[in-house]
Amino acid sequence: MAEPADLDVLGIGNALVDVLSQADDELVARLGLVKGTMSLVDEARAQELYEAMGPGVEISGGSAANTIVGVASFGGRVQYVGKVRDDQLGEVFGHDLRSTGVLYDTPRATDGPPTGRCLILVTPDAQRTMGTFLGASVRLGPGDIDGRLIARARILYLEGYLFDPPAAQEAFRAAAALAHAAGRKVALTLSDPFCVDRHRKAFLDLLEHHIDILFANEAEICALYQVPDFDAAMQQIVGHCEIAALTRSAKGSVLVGDGKTHVIEAHPVRSVLDSTGAGDLYASGVLYGLSRGLDLASCGRLGSLAAAEVISHVGARPMVPLAGIAGSVVQ
Amino acid sequence: MAEPADLDVLGIGNALVDVLSQADDELVARLGLVKGTMSLVDEARAQELYEAMGPGVEISGGSAANTIVGVASFGGRVQYVGKVRDDQLGEVFGHDLRSTGVLYDTPRATDGPPTGRCLILVTPDAQRTMGTFLGASVRLGPGDIDGRLIARARILYLEGYLFDPPAAQEAFRAAAALAHAAGRKVALTLSDPFCVDRHRKAFLDLLEHHIDILFANEAEICALYQVPDFDAAMQQIVGHCEIAALTRSAKGSVLVGDGKTHVIEAHPVRSVLDSTGAGDLYASGVLYGLSRGLDLASCGRLGSLAAAEVISHVGARPMVPLAGIAGSVVQ
DSSP, X not given: OOSOOOEEEEEEOOOEEEEXXXXXXXXXXXXXXXXTOEEEOOHHHHHHHHHHSOSOEEEEOOHHHHHXXXXXXXXXXXXXXXXXXXXXXXXXXXXXHHTTTOXXXXXXXXXXXXXXXXXXXXXXXXXXXXXXXXXXXXXXXXXGOOHHHHHTEEEEEEEGGGGSSHHHHHHHHHHHHHHHHTTOEEEEEOOOHHHHHHHHHHHHHHHHHXXXXXXXXXXXXXXXXXXXXXXXXXXXXXXXBSEEEEEOGGGOEEEEEXXXXXXXXXXXXXXXXXXXXXXXXXXXXXXXXXXXXXXXXXXXXXXXXXXXXXXXXXXXXXXXXXXXXXXXXXX | OOSOOOEEEEEEOOOEEEEEEXXXXXXXXXXXXXXXXXXXXXXXXXXXXXXXXXXXEEEEOOHHHHHHHHHHHTTOOEEEEOOOBSSHHHHHHHHHHHTTTOEEOOOOBSSSSOEEEEEEEEOTTSOEEEEEEEEGGGGOOGGGOOHHHHHTEEEEEEEGGGGSSHHHHHHHHHHHHHHHHTTOEEEEEOOOHHHHHHHHHHHHHHHHHTOSEEXXXXXXXXXXXXXXXXXXXXXXXXXXXXEXXXXXXXXXXXXXXXXXXXXXXXXXXXXXXXXXXXXXXXXXXXXXXXXXXXXXXXXXXXXXXHHHHHHTSSSSSOSSOGXXXXXXXXX
16 A cells, blocks of 8 residues: 555545525425435426525535534544535535535536535424535546545545436546555445435445445335345345444444444434434444444444434534544443 | 505615634634624635634525514515625525515626625624625615615614615615605614714714614614713613614613603523524514504514524524514513
């Protein structure tokens, strides 16, 4: 290995700004959205949704970007790769990453669609229903992947959503190959059950050959293997990757690896205000723990802790330094 | 009066998007800002502050715009006049107003500075320290003032901040003259003690001749009359306008009018999370009450109620319909 591993995690994902708005179930239904899921929308549909939404709050998002910010919050050294445009929301996205200690220097697109955004309807049950306009994210391509950078990170973290824009899918494959060539670990999150439906064959192939660490929630892993229940899906994953971290909302999570299975409790939360980012931040805790060589159960507890912090307030990124509270779950 | 009064309140102000970020006292001091106040900054200084700030949340703001949204939330019929650019933050500003039921059709600037923004550092004591880059707000001018529109509103509400951009100051004076010509009431908020220092002579003259309803907090009214204590300032205001609504944070407010003085308690708050918008929303309650012919004490209680709602969460606009809770303080 020519490059020192001076980064804990390098994340690649669709760079998005979230637009969060309170909504009732009636609005979600009237807009033809499926509650709790993410659907891709084009610019015209995004405009239509936005006009129907109440007043919003803009806050930097993007699944892998949220995760990377969470790793930084634990004290990890991290970098992010994702594409915005040279517009106001693009500036906001870059500022919010850098100001949390994340290295970020992906060149901004100077033409084409504006910075991508994720329109999020938060219902009174704290669920989020998302319409994503990928915008400039679709301009991420293999040219944005730097082999030397990838070789420097212990873990490369990729989001399943990256499979939606074709050029980003190429970037994904190139990055995974470069990481393995450098002897690094590759982690994937399945992102969303609909995303799994769109790319099942590719994801199954990736798991067989290119992924060391898998993140998925119950709906995603069941969608992947097209089985009706969690245990059946969990039995399937064994042997197809080194580590699988499977989340189950309030029921906690199950981590499979080292020939063992760990069942980890959800961290207690006073009240759930907005579940946006729960999975993203669970991944932060696990990735930070793995990059620092912690045992799998401790990694799971760090994940539960970070998820609990992020669902106890509005927004998908931590509001307190996770490094300051990590001591409560690991020695 | 040729026009029917089919609007309760018409507000005119600097159209701004807030960028809220958590900060400690040390950062506020290091940036050379005075805690709890608003200072005007140019684009370069705004950039410098932004780079030093932590991750932010973008949320539509502007003092008078917040107030107008509050009146709409009480069920009032309202319109807003203020200038943004044809950029992403300008789109956000317009969306957030319209989606709360506020009429808003001020033409957007197609060149010149970008949409204005207010960089807000929220310290752990829930105080906010603001650096405002006026941006496209400075392009508001007399040409944006429509006499027929002004004649339709029972109350014209103007923010003192409007005196900062010279063309807006002209628009302010034109609007006030048109409102009085149509037999309407004109309300002013002094906005900020530094703003009062910048425009003391003009504000004193306005109060003598052009303002019917004054909003000010303790620091502002003391700055206006250059007296050291609240009671001295309050004695000064009598006779210089029809109604004065003077706010004192946790000490409640004092309303002077109809030859009487009403001392109104602050509405209880479980915990103060962000004081941004407290004065703006107090004005919402009073203006709504006045436009509906309520007695002055009830107006004050509506103001206290709206202020309490807005300081109990992050952001300067109500998160619940104020009409739904107004019944707890007025019959």
